[in-house]
Amino acid sequence: MSRTAALSSFIDSAPPGELADVTKAIKSILGTESVQNELSPAFQKYNEEQFTTTKLPGGSTEVLVSEYNSLGDGRYYDAETQSSFAFDHAMGKASAVQSHVLESQQEDLLKSLAKSLSTHASEHYPKSSHGVYPTADDTALAILTVANKYSPTNYWNGRWRSSYVYTPSSGTITGSIKVDVHYYEDGNVRLLTEKKVALSVGSGSGAEVMRKISTEEKKYQEDLNRAFGSLSEGAFKSLRRQLPITRQKIEWEKISGYRLGQDIGGGRR
Structure with missing residues (x-):
């Protein structure tokens, strides 16, 4: 697997709201800013698949970024506001808003x-x-x-x-x-x-x-x-121990008298 493919897989698997953190971690490991241009296709794929939202300059509502409202060349449109905009996939910001009237037989x-x-x-x-x-x-x-x-x-x-x-x-x-x-x-x-x-x-x-x-x-x-x-x-219930290793329930009213690692953990005095 190439370096670009490996790094793109990290972008692709970024959890919700954590793309910036993943990108920052990649940059800190590689110590270079050039990775942003290298991963441009991965950012676009992630944003379109995740339906990333962005606010238009001067707007108050979030609009979608997806393959369905793509105009190509990094531009997208919003039917409700009848506008199109450029979107920076690495920075997650919209700009260059223009009027866009949608035409459809539907x-x-x-x-x-x-x-x-x-x-x-x-x-x-x-x-x-x-x-x-x-x-x-x-x-x-x-x-x-x-x-x-x-x-x-x-x-x-x-x-x-x-x-x-x-x-x-x-x-x-x-x-x-x-x-x-x-x-x-x-x-x-x-x-x-x-x-x-x-x-x-x-x-x-x-x-x-x-x-x-x-x-x-x-x-x-x-x-x-x-x-x-x-x-x-x-x-989930089976993942946690129901009783201490001594198999005895803890008497919480006497908790101050327990010696951690011995009475609770079962170790020798």
């Missing part, structure tokens, strides 16, 4: 879906960014949502991503839901899950399409809750 359906998606996101993902974009051949619509929650002071970060392609001619929705959570206090624990989605809705309205999607996402969240319940009573 315009009415796109607007209907965007409205329903906005309502859905505000109800279930308060801190999220989303968008509806025509595919390259303009025969289908991509429906994207990303919700980030970062809490580095508590040593955890998380991201929800859902992406679907709705094809009106066949009445089908295909896509996936991805959840990525990283907890790193005194260690590293990471949850990476993906659920493939395949639904049939017929030639429905934007509201009907979003009802199908909403039902699927709710079901997946309930499945995750049940899985965590099973883990806490099963695998």
